[in-house]
Amino acid sequence: MKRKTLKWLGFLAGVGLVLWLWQRDRATGGVGRRLKYATIRLSRSARLVRGRERATWVHRFYALLAPAYDLLFLKMPGYRQAARDLIERLDVGAHDTVLDVGCGTGLLTLPLAERAGRVVGLDLSPAMLEKLAAKAARRDLTVELRQGSVLELPFADEEFTIVTTAFMLLYLTPAEKQRAMAEIRRALAPSGRLGCLSSLGEIADIFLIREEWEGLLTGAGFTDVQIEERYDVFRLVIARKRDVNDHQGDVL
Ligand SMILES: C[S@@+](CC[C@H](N)C(=O)[O-])C[C@H]1O[C@@H](n2cnc3c(N)ncnc32)[C@H](O)[C@@H]1O
Structure with a gap:
């Protein structure tokens, strides 16, 4: 066939x-x-x-x-709007360099490219990247695309001020999720922001529930974890890379 x-x-x-x-x-x-x-x-x-x-x-x-x-x-009701809400919450601006991990066909990547100074989309699938490249060209948006895995990010330490990811972590085992977060943390600049879009683990068990997000992110070296819900099924998760200054209070 x-x-x-x-x-x-x-x-x-x-x-x-x-x-x-x-x-x-x-x-x-x-x-x-x-x-x-x-x-x-x-x-x-x-x-x-x-x-x-x-x-x-x-x-x-x-x-x-x-x-x-x-x-x-x-086309699912609320999907694109939830993505825009996440970008809004991250307060993305022209000074930001953003990595969108598991970018797919550009749900987050394309609206990010309308606001950030530099946007890189990374995905394992060449077919999804091809589709995203065609969409970016049609909209005259500049996006750098890389094929690769979140488990081994092909980027320098502290290269990005923001890392985003939507509906990608569901492909990873619990141990891989920890490794992915360690890689994302490595690629983030000091105090860099992380923004994740997902669905409610309370609806479908392939997604994380609230407590699992908190455990994963604090365990991987993030702080200020904020978890919000949108349009019945979506979950926005925002956090900041914890850095040495966050511990100063403990030392004194
Ligand atoms: C459900 S799609 C989400 C795409 C897009 N972020 C969205 O929300 O529409 C999941 C994407 O994650 C990618 N992916 C899966 N495992 C990955 C990995 N280890 N590293 C990078 N991308 C991965 C897949 O190729 C796919 O494009």
């Missing part, structure tokens, strides 16, 4: 699955809310990839999903 036909079959199967999950969620309220819950539950397909050899599995998974990704996920 042709590759294009396979992609469309994958897309139609995805839409069918969302609709099926949607009608199962009758108890959860209005159309928008049911659609959001259904799409978030679809993210459980990440389990197919988690814990496997990523260089192969993520490539294959997203080579199939990339053509339909924006239609399946980014």
Whole structure:
């Protein structure tokens, strides 16, 4: 079967699955809310990839999903707005150099590029990066793209003032999440900010619950952890890299 036909079959199967999950969620309220819950539950397909050899599995998974990704996920009510809310909360400005890890087709990367001085998008999947490159070109936005893993960031220490990530950590095992946060911390400048967009672990267990976020981030050397909820299903997590000055009070 042709590759294009396979992609469309994958897309139609995805839409069918969302609709099926949607009608199962009758108890959860209005159309928008049911659609959001259904799409978030679809993210459980990440389990197919988690814990496997990523260089192969993520490539294959997203080579199939990339053509339909924006239609399946980014159209979900509140998704883009939650991303914009995160950028707003991080107070991104022209002086910032921002790394978006697991950038995908640019949910955060493109609006970041409208505000920051320099934006780099990193992703494991060449198919997702290609799609993002085409979107950036159409909008005349400058974004540097790198293929690579959050587990081994191909960047210098303290290169960025802000690191963001949306819906990427769900692919990592608990030990990998810790390693990812250590890498992100290394790439952040002193007092650099971290902004994460996710969904509520209370709805679908592939996402972290509030206490898990706090434990992960404080354990990895972040402070001022703020956790907020948006539009029924989204979670914004903001933190700051803890640096030596934060401990001065303890020493005195
Ligand atoms: C659900 S998509 C999210 C994309 C985008 N951030 C968004 O919210 O629309 C997850 C992305 O994470 C990427 N990814 C998965 N594991 C990764 C890793 N170890 N390092 C970098 N990117 C990874 C995938 O290739 C995919 O593009």
